[in-house]
Amino acid sequence: MAEEVTLRRFELSDVDAMMAWASDPQAAAFCRWEPYASTEPLLAFLRDTELPQPWFRAICVSGAVVGAVSVSPTPERCRGELGYVLARAHWGKGVATAAVRRALRDVFAELEPEGLRRVEALVDVGNPASQRVAEKAGFRRDGELRRHYWHKGRARDMVMYSFLSSATRRTGGSEMEQDAAAQQGSVPAVTLRRFELADVDAMMEWASDPEVAAFMTWDAYTSREALLAFLSDTVLPHPWFRAVCLGAVGGDGPRRPVGAVSVTPTDDACRAELCVLLARAHWGKGVATAAVKRAVAASFGELPGVERVEALVDVDHAASQRVLEKAGFQREAVLRSYCVVKGRLRDMVVYSFISTDPLVE
Structure with missing residues (x-):
């Protein structure tokens, strides 16, 4: 990939560039939102929802905004959820992978002192391209979660990926002393x-x-x-x-x-x-x-x-x-x-x- 991929904060003036992917049904296929038909509702969404997010960045190629990447907080402070979207003209060129790698580097640098230890990505089983992006960016596939996500009228199976702040996985620990299989016999009503x-x-x-x-x-x-x-x-x-x-x-x-x-x-x-x-x-x-x-x-x-x-x-x-x-x-x-x-x-x-x-x- 010859062109440099960088991340920066969004500005309201980016709304026209955002329409390149926000209005594209193929770009929106695996996103929660439906394609935008006009700039006005997208501008309101950018202003009211995305800009207040703690970690939402524009993906830029040679300075031009071509997509977005976010790490959203979860109820557990130790983990955040990755999301990204990219204009179709830049698919298949390594841009998404480069953006995700930079996002991981930056978000851990900013939020690990506050407790962030895990960034996870939930990817639809029918979206192999995003699965490859996660794997190339260094995510580990944790497993497949059946009917985990309600998406556009259907319960979808999702692949869970994770990236930890440290490659060292915690090991050890004691098992419960009580063994649920240890005792046999009749079960009371x-x-x-x-x-x-x-x-x-x-x-x-x-x-x-x-x-x-x-x-x-x-x-x-x-x-x-x-x-x-x-x-x-x-x-x-x-x-x-x-x-x-x-x-x-x-x-x-x-x-x-x-x-x-x-x-x-x-x-x-x-x-x-x-x-x-x-x-x-x-x-x-x-x-x-x-x-x-x-x-x-x-x-x-x-x-x-x-x-x-x-x-x-x-x-x-x-x-x-x-x-x-x-x-x-x-x-x-x-x-x-x-x-x-x-x-x-x-x-x-x-x-x-x-x-x-x-x-x-």
């Missing part, structure tokens, strides 16, 4: 129901246990009042948060919860995220697996539009990984340096169950 405020004392039995909270984002509760506030303000209004109970179906009165399972909708209407936790006395008895199976079966019918339930599990949490695999979830990828838990940057395994997968009996 497991049922799910909505939580009630009266469940707070039963919840304290596991919410106050540091071993139960070890792989959670929250710390063990030391106060009944704080847990009651969480139950009232977060659990009860949640669209799908259920108590895991043991006992015969149809028994009198609300059964005492021994754990909780939730399925939380995400920004993409087609997918939701599973979380399950269980009092330590019931580990290794098949209770968690049974609860996950029931949660998946129920949530697909009760959460409109959800086609994928996913679960993110710490690489060192072997017991939870086995629970998901026994419940029929598919292991898709290891996401390196994906989130901070208890002050440590962690690798996470992503599992999925999609609406067409067979339910495990």
Whole structure:
């Protein structure tokens, strides 16, 4: 590639150059937005949405603006999401790869002191050109995420790529002592129901246990009042948060919860995220697996539009990984340096169950 590729901040006067790709249906095919028919709405989008972004840059070839590259913040400060678009006249010339490499160099230089450790790119499985750009720029393919992204009326499979601030991958760490497969025998009747405020004392039995909270984002509760506030303000209004109970179906009165399972909708209407936790006395008895199976079966019918339930599990949490695999979830990828838990940057395994997968009996 003979011409120099550089990055700079956008200006409002760049709007005419942007129309070269923003109005092109082929350039927009794998982007969330539809092609722009006029300059006015694009100018408003540039002014109101893109310029306020913390890291949005113009891709320039010999000084002319030919595309855009961004690294958007995520809820986890340790990671950002890469996006880019390029005018079709510059496809296949190495411009996108050069721009992504420069973006990685610059964004880590600017944001690593603030905690950035991972830049990830989600690429449609039907977009092999962008997959090649990511790979040539040094990204590692983490795995394929089924029905992960709602795009122009369809749930799409996506390839997850990652680039870390350091090539050194964290290793080691201890596995949970409890082995979900260690104990065999009959599984007690497991049922799910909505939580009630009266469940707070039963919840304290596991919410106050540091071993139960070890792989959670929250710390063990030391106060009944704080847990009651969480139950009232977060659990009860949640669209799908259920108590895991043991006992015969149809028994009198609300059964005492021994754990909780939730399925939380995400920004993409087609997918939701599973979380399950269980009092330590019931580990290794098949209770968690049974609860996950029931949660998946129920949530697909009760959460409109959800086609994928996913679960993110710490690489060192072997017991939870086995629970998901026994419940029929598919292991898709290891996401390196994906989130901070208890002050440590962690690798996470992503599992999925999609609406067409067979339910495990």
